[in-house]
Amino acid sequence: MALEQLEHADEHMQECIDNCLEAAQVCEWCADACAGEGEEMARCIRLCRDVADLTTLHARFMARNSGYHRDLASICADVCEACAEECEQHDHDHCQACAEILPKCVESCREMAEG
Template structure:
């Protein structure tokens, strides 16, 4: 109910916020699980942690209507694409889940970047 009172958050922005928060959640899970998979997963861990951080920040900036959220949206999309590429290289369930969730975040962040 209270979230409906935020007048600058339209449906498109809310979808992006939701996608960013989902991406952060799956990336945190993936990064944590990758730690048990060995040193060859170090790049995946780093990218997933970076995505979790930037997507969370992007969601927060959109919620408060930061004047810079459009620029962060582009960075967020680029980082998610790099993480998708890395995660698809691995057969682990967590990596596959990550690669499956992130494209929605990429798409909505690209929309925010071009808005």
């Protein structure tokens, strides 16, 4: 069954799932690439790893229609926002990709949190 076929997932939830999974992918790439950039990238790495873990968990909660997905959406949006702000400060391509992609995830997670 494709995610588009989830009976409980409306357009906004599906968009949020897609945005969360995209955020996880770009943040995994960024964290890995930052590991080779030196100690000054430690905060970026930590935030990217937090985003990757939270967004995949949030996508899983939405896919199974967990009663807690809205609570997790708020936390997910906050961490994505912090990560985007951190990544904006770095000129690396992977950081700039995060800074570009994460705001979509912030927006859709805030929509999910508001219900």
